[in-house]
Amino acid sequence: MKNRVGREIPEYIKGYGQVKPFDGALANYGERTKTSVKLRSVKPGENKLVETIEEVLDKVGIRDGMTVSFHHHLRNGDYVMNLVMEAIAKRGVKDITVAASGIFKVHEPLADYIKRGIITGMSANYIAPGSVATAISKGFLQKPAVLMSHGGRPRAIESGDLHIDVAFIAAPTADFYGNLNGVQGKAACGTLAYSVSDAQYADYVVAVTDNLVPYPACPIEISQDNVDYVVKIESIGDPNGIVSGTLTVTKDPVGLRIAKLAAQVIEATGYIKEGMSFQTGAGGTSLAVAAEVRKFMQEKNVVGSFAAGGITGYMVDMLNEGLFRSLFDVQCFDLKAIASIRDNPKHQKMSGSLYGNPHNRGAVVNNLDVMILGATEIDTDFNVNVVTGSDGIIIGASGGHNDTAAGSKLAIVVTNLTKGRLPVVKDHVTTVTTPGETIDVLVTERGIAVNPGRQDLIDKLKETDLPIVPIEELKNIAERLTGKPEPIELSDQIVAIVEYRDGTVIDVVRKPL
Amino acid sequence: MSLNRSMLIIPGNNPQRLQNAPVFNPDLLALDLADGVSIDEKDSARILVKEAINFMDYENVQVVVRINSLQSGLGAKDIEVITPVKPVAFIVSQASAEQLQNVEKVLSESEKNAGLNQGSIGLIPVIETVEALENISSVLSASPRVNGVFFNAEGLARELGINRSKEGDEILYARSKVAMACRAAGIKSFDTVFTDVNDIEGLEKDSLNARNLGFTGKAAIDGRQIDTIHKIFV
Amino acid sequence: MKINKTAQAGAIESSDVLVTVAPNPEGGIKVELETKRVIQKQFGKQIEKVILETVKQKGIDNALIKAQDKGALDYTYRARVLTALERASI
Numbered sequence: 001m002k003n004r005v006g007r008e009i010p011e012y013i014k015g016y017g018q019v020k021p022f023d024g025a026l027a028n029y030g031e032r033t034k035t036s037v038k039l040r041s042v043k044p045g046e047n048k049l050v051e052t053i054e055e056v057l058d059k060v061g062i063r064d065g066m067t068v069s070f071h072h073h074l075r076n077g078d079y080v081m082n083l084v085m086e087a088i089a090k091r092g093v094k095d096i097t098v099a100a101s102g103i104f105k106v107h108e109p110l111a112d113y114i115k116r117g118i119i120t121g122m123s124a125n126y127i128a129p130g131s132v133a134t135a136i137s138k139g140f141l142q143k144p145a146v147l148m149s150h151g152g153r154p155r156a157i158e159s160g161d162l163h164i165d166v167a168f169i170a171a172p173t174a175d176f177y178g179n180l181n182g183v184q185g186k187a188a189c190g191t192l193a194y195s196v197s198d199a200q201y202a203d204y205v206v207a208v209t210d211n212l213v214p215y216p217a218c219p220i221e222i223s224q225d226n227v228d229y230v231v232k233i234e235s236i237g238d239p240n241g242i243v244s245g246t247l248t249v250t251k252d253p254v255g256l257r258i259a260k261l262a263a264q265v266i267e268a269t270g271y272i273k274e275g276m277s278f279q280t281g282a283g284g285t286s287l288a289v290a291a292e293v294r295k296f297m298q299e300k301n302v303v304g305s306f307a308a309g310g311i312t313g314y315m316v317d318m319l320n321e322g323l324f325r326s327l328f329d330v331q332c333f334d335l336k337a338i339a340s341i342r343d344n345p346k347h348q349k350m351s352g353s354l355y356g357n358p359h360n361r362g363a364v365v366n367n368l369d370v371m372i373l374g375a376t377e378i379d380t381d382f383n384v385n386v387v388t389g390s391d392g393i394i395i396g397a398s399g400g401h402n403d404t405a406a407g408s409k410l411a412i413v414v415t416n417l418t419k420g421r422l423p424v425v426k427d428h429v430t431t432v433t434t435p436g437e438t439i440d441v442l443v444t445e446r447g448i449a450v451n452p453g454r455q456d457l458i459d460k461l462k463e464t465d466l467p468i469v470p471i472e473e474l475k476n477i478a479e480r481l482t483g484k485p486e487p488i489e490l491s492d493q494i495v496a497i498v499e500y501r502d503g504t505v506i507d508v509v510r511k512p513l
Numbered sequence: 514m515s516l517n518r519s520m521l522i523i524p525g526n527n528p529q530r531l532q533n534a535p536v537f538n539p540d541l542l543a544l545d546l547a548d549g550v551s552i553d554e555k556d557s558a559r560i561l562v563k564e565a566i567n568f569m570d571y572e573n574v575q576v577v578v579r580i581n582s583l584q585s586g587l588g589a590k591d592i593e594v595i596t597p598v599k600p601v602a603f604i605v606s607q608a609s610a611e612q613l614q615n616v617e618k619v620l621s622e623s624e625k626n627a628g629l630n631q632g633s634i635g636l637i638p639v640i641e642t643v644e645a646l647e648n649i650s651s652v653l654s655a656s657p658r659v660n661g662v663f664f665n666a667e668g669l670a671r672e673l674g675i676n677r678s679k680e681g682d683e684i685l686y687a688r689s690k691v692a693m694a695c696r697a698a699g700i701k702s703f704d705t706v707f708t709d710v711n712d713i714e715g716l717e718k719d720s721l722n723a724r725n726l727g728f729t730g731k732a733a734i735d736g737r738q739i740d741t742i743h744k745i746f747v
Numbered sequence: 748m749k750i751n752k753t754a755q756a757g758a759i760e761s762s763d764v765l766v767t768v769a770p771n772p773e774g775g776i777k778v779e780l781e782t783k784r785v786i787q788k789q790f791g792k793q794i795e796k797v798i799l800e801t802v803k804q805k806g807i808d809n810a811l812i813k814a815q816d817k818g819a820l821d822y823t824y825r826a827r828v829l830t831a832l833e834r835a836s837i
Contacts, residue, residue: 393785486793564823
């Protein structure tokens with residue numbers, strides 16, 4: 001059957017179940033029920049501290065077929081997922097589903113477990129290019145992987161669509177009773193936002209820490225009433241892999257040009273105004289846009305309401321400069337962000353659900369004015385792909401892309417028109433992650449295209465001398481430079497399912513031939 | 514009437530820069546086969562520039578090519594290969610009246626061989642020697658093809674053995690002379706490059722200075738400089 | 748034009764290609780393209796076509812062409828192949 005973005009998807013997928021096809025960004029709202037939670041109540045005097053991971057696996061009764069979860073706040077410095085999976089594999093347990101919020105290069109050992117059938121299912125909001133992504137793309141994972149967004153994953157957990165048997169929460173700081181935070185300790189990572197729903201809904205919640213502090217831990221992000229066991233190990237992660245070095249604005253002249261054009265679009269459409277809200281990514285060009293927006297805000301003496309997202313030191317500087325009243329932080333990218341969230345009450349934590357869950361009483365993305373997004377590919381309907389390369393191999397996944405695009409009033413994709421030899425604008429994207437109806441403007445170095453559905457933006461931008469062109473023309477310019485790409489040959493085997501934030505299926509990834 | 518406020522100079526042997534150049538909207542795009550290319554790669558650059566001019570989306574810029582000197586043995590080949598793709602002009606380094614006349618002879622021959630109208634391609638002499646500076650009127654009138662001038666202070670500084678400064682006091686006389694001579698001859702003039710690409714404020718001051726002395730445009734070595742130059746040389 | 752020796756042109760740098768040209772002891776034109784999978788799948792045929800056309804245009808029927816690609820466009824391929832051929836024929 002064809003879904004609302006014209007993608008062909010089966011009605012039933014083996015290893016996944018009945019498919020709810022994507023039917024529009026706002027099609028799936030209304031009355032919702034949160035699932036019930038099973039837990040073991042803890043009597044006074046009971047002990048939660050466990051010596052080893054092996055012991056805690058005994059306690060939770062780890063067995064074949066279970067779903068275990070992990071957060072990715074330790075990013076490429078994480079040790080916990082590998083340690084836990086290694087311990088599980090050693091006991092001969094198999095058929096495990098890993099529900100991770102993110103998979104990084106450091107998690108390469110999982111590729112082997114996938115090939116051996118120890119891991120037979122996986123869901124994630126982000127899978128870095130590497131062995132795991134390749135293993136999944138080649139079809140080694142028994143059940144199709146499920147790619148969710150940062151808002152869609154807590155939705156799935158809270159609704160019961162994603163049931164977690166054991167949640168393993170890497171905690172930079174913990175006390176013996178399971179109060180956790182991410183802002184202290186040698187492996188400090190800032191907020192633990194992506195683990196909040198796991199802590200509230202999983203059958204068992206295990207904190208893994210390398211920093212046991214006297215009771216009570218302070219501050220508390222995940223509280224003791226949601227934690228079953230606490231395991232102390234030598235080290236939960238490598239600080240060099242956890243935090244990036246200082247992320248700076250790009251020096252690339254083309255990236256700077258794109259950023260300048262994007263900021264001019266924001267200004268010309270009237271979104272640089274008192275009380276504005278803004279979100280951008282952590283990459284060099286994304287920060288360059290923030291730098292240009294900053295200049296406009298300073299010129300016009302504007303104080304914004306909030307900036308949101310994964311937070312970098314650059315956004316912290318803007319907060320401290322008084323350009324925003326507050327920050328909503330779902331992930332800290334560098335040391336400056338960690339220190340700020342720890343010390344500044346205006347820098348607030350935001351759980352994955354609060355960030356982007358479409359099925360709660362209103363997520364932060366609903367209040368977002370301007371969102372700066374990236375894209376691997378975008379097509380002439382403005383559909384965006386951030387999941388696969390043009391060769392069909394998984395290289396990323398949704399992250400907060402379709403959440404923020406849906407919620408924001410002005411969603412701008414900033415990208416080079418071509419990346420090396422590869423045209424970014426195409427007739428049809430390889431995989432749809434974010435539907436075109438939620439993307440408003442595409443800014444490239446060779447021109448700006450506005451979604452025909454936004455006549456209000458078209459009218460305002462007509463008055464400027466910005467290079468506004470139809471998106472078809474951008475595609476033609478790209479193809480003139482690179483040549484027309486030959487279509488990728490794909491098999492019928494579905495290796496991954498791309499869920500929209502509301503749990504419907506917006507596309508599938510088929511194994512490339 | 515095309516605008517002649519800015520001239521972006523980029524090394525001719527670098528495909529990435531050739532591809533990114535039009536993005537910055539310079540009025541003139543100068544593809545450099547000379548100073549910006551190492552001796553081993555002169556042949557490579559020549560062919561790459563020719564293919565680029567044929568292929569790239571340079572519709573909104575005027576493409577000019579800086580050729581090597583005839584004495585080096587490379588200049589004639591540059592002219593022969595590039596003429597058929599019709600650049601707007603050739604930039605002649607270390608120009609002198611005699612040089613320009615020699616270049617003109619080779620160019621006329623190449624235009625004939627390529628089936629182009631005589632005089633299609635202009636010449637932009639680079640004033641960067643004391644001799645050219647003092648005899649600038651004869652340089653400008655050496656050929657009817659001369660339709661622009663590029664003042665290169667770095668070349669002059671090398672010859673005089675002096676250090677350049679951002680304020681440019683040391684080149685005040687040279688700048689004034691070039692600007693005035695061009696005005697008298699009705700020819701467009703491009704002031705020397707501001708080499709600190711990160712100092713936008715300094716670029717603005719320098720550009721204003723040049724404009725006030727009578728220049729009609731300025732050269733650039735980085736795309737980021739173009740917007741500022743266009744702001745000053747309206 | 749005849750290929751007398753091995754010669755190179757271009758560079759292993761973003762948007763460029765390093766082309767190596769050598770005589771082919773077996774006769775005929777053989778093209779070997781080394782590039783990222785995602786480029787190979789979408790543009791591999793086109794790139795090989797451009798290389799072959801450029802070589803044939805020079806009247807050469809015997810050459811080994813190796814291209815180590817970093818995302819070069821067609822015009823760069825034409826230029827680097829032509830330069831390498833010239834360097835290999837002196």
